Amino acid sequence: MTELLTAALDAANRGWPVFVLGRSKRPVANCDACPKDAHDPATCGHLTCHGFYAATTDPDRVAAIVAAIPYGQLAVRTGAVSGLLLVDVDPAHGGDRSLMHLMDEELVPRTLHVHTGSGGLHLYYRHPGHHIASRPMPGRPGIDIKADGGYVVLPPSIHHRTHRPYQWGQTATDVEMPPPGLLAACQPPEAAQTPPAGLPTTRTGSGGISHPDKLLTAHLAAVRDAPEGKRRTTLYGAARGVARLVAAGAIDRTDAIAVLTDVGHLAQQSDREIRAAINGGFRDEGIAAA
Numbered sequence: 620m621t622e623l624l625t626a627a628l629d630a631a632n633r634g635w636p637v638f639v640l641g642r643s644k645r646p647v648a649n650c651d652a653c654p655k656d657a658h659d660p661a662t663c664g665h666l667t668c669h670g671f672y673a674a675t676t677d678p679d680r681v682a683a684i685v686a687a688i689p690y691g692q693l694a695v696r697t698g699a700v701s702g703l704l705l706v707d708v709d710p711a712h713g714g715d716r717s718l719m720h721l722m723d724e725e726l727v728p729r730t731l732h733v734h735t736g737s738g739g740l741h742l743y744y745r746h747p748g749h750h751i752a753s754r755p756m757p758g759r760p761g762i763d764i765k766a767d768g769g770y771v772v773l774p775p776s777i778h779h780r781t782h783r784p785y786q787w788g789q790t791a792t793d794v795e796m797p798p799p800g801l802l803a804a805c806q807p808p809e810a811a812q813t814p815p816a817g818l819p820t821t822r823t824g825s826g827g828i829s830h831p832d833k834l835l836t837a838h839l840a841a842v843r844d845a846p847e848g849k850r851r852t853t854l855y856g857a858a859r860g861v862a863r864l865v866a867a868g869a870i871d872r873t874d875a876i877a878v879l880t881d882v883g884h885l886a887q888q889s890d891r892e893i894r895a896a897i898n899g900g901f902r903d904e905g906i907a908a909a
Contacts, residue, residue: 622775624685627693630773631681635701636674639667639684639691643779644772646670646848647688670848671696671770692776697753698767699746704797704805705765706742706756714739714761721759726804730795732788733771736778741771744797751805753846755885764805768846807844831869835861839882850886851896854879858900865906872906 623639630637641647649668660669666680667673667687674696675681685693697703706727708714718740721727733741746766753769756762765771772778774785797805838857845853858879864870876897883893901907 623693624682626773626775627681627685628678630695631676631678634676635703636676636696637681637773638671638674638694638696639688640694640772641691644692693773694770695773697765697769697771699748702746704744704746704751705771707763707765707771708740709761710738712761717759717762724800726798726801728795728798729791731791731793733774734786734788736781736783736785743794745794747797747802752844754807754844756804757807768849770848831864835864835870839878842882842886845886850888851892854883854886854888854893854896855900858897859904862901862904862906866904
């Protein structure tokens with residue numbers, strides 16, 4: 620606990636709002652009062668509720684959070700609130716190859732970095748001041764951008780699966796400005812006006828829906844571009860929207876489930892999470908998912 624608290628206070632002293640995750644790298648469950656009193660998570664005020672909304676730089680509050688969850692994982696909220704933009708490299712999904720391409724293109728200069736407990740890498744850059752959504756980097760498998768709406772785990776946390784520690788790299792100690800090319804690579808591609816290849820056929824005019832193809836594309840794009848921490852709820856919302864397309868006869872139910880499952884995997888959701896989101900969304904629209 621002393622090591623965790625020291626690291627938390629050091630980060631807070633740098634102006635980085637920190638909070639603590641559970642051992643499984645997921646946000647701590649909200650207290651019993653929160654579900655009974657709908658409120659803005661940003662104004663909740665409870666010690667550990669609502670994920671990164673509990674993040675703080677106040678030393679006393681940091682100490683209280685660590686005392687409440689002494690065996691959790693330390694995390695920092697990214698984005699304008701902390702002044703941080705991170706490149707998150709996940710070798711399990713091809714991140715090493717993508718990083719080599721970024722290095723070849725001189726888009727990731729040497730900067731403060733962390734070797735993650737899963738064998739990946741977190742590259743720390745200064746936030747540019749304008750909104751940068753946390754999302755997978757377009758066209759770069761295994762690389763995520765962690766900025767506004769995101770968070771990352773900090774050393775000395777222990778990875779919940781590998782039991783290996785997160786460790787600061789030793790070759791660079793300063794947080795550098797991201798080059799213009801990296802900022803450009805962080806931007807989402809322009810929204811497609813027609814559905815991308817591979818989407819199921821939709822039937823125009825069904826149930827009063829004049830452009831079901833564009834509506835389907837928008838629902839899927841929302842899931843694909845959702846920041847970490849909001850992907851599960853965004854997938855549920857997309858499932859409800861797609862279920863309405865099914866109810867209107869604009870798309871076959873089997874095709875709808877298949878395309879939602881595919882985009883759920885792109886958003887790094889587990890099979891269980893995907894099934895729960897689809898089943899819940901369809902059920903709440905009065906349609907059986909299976």
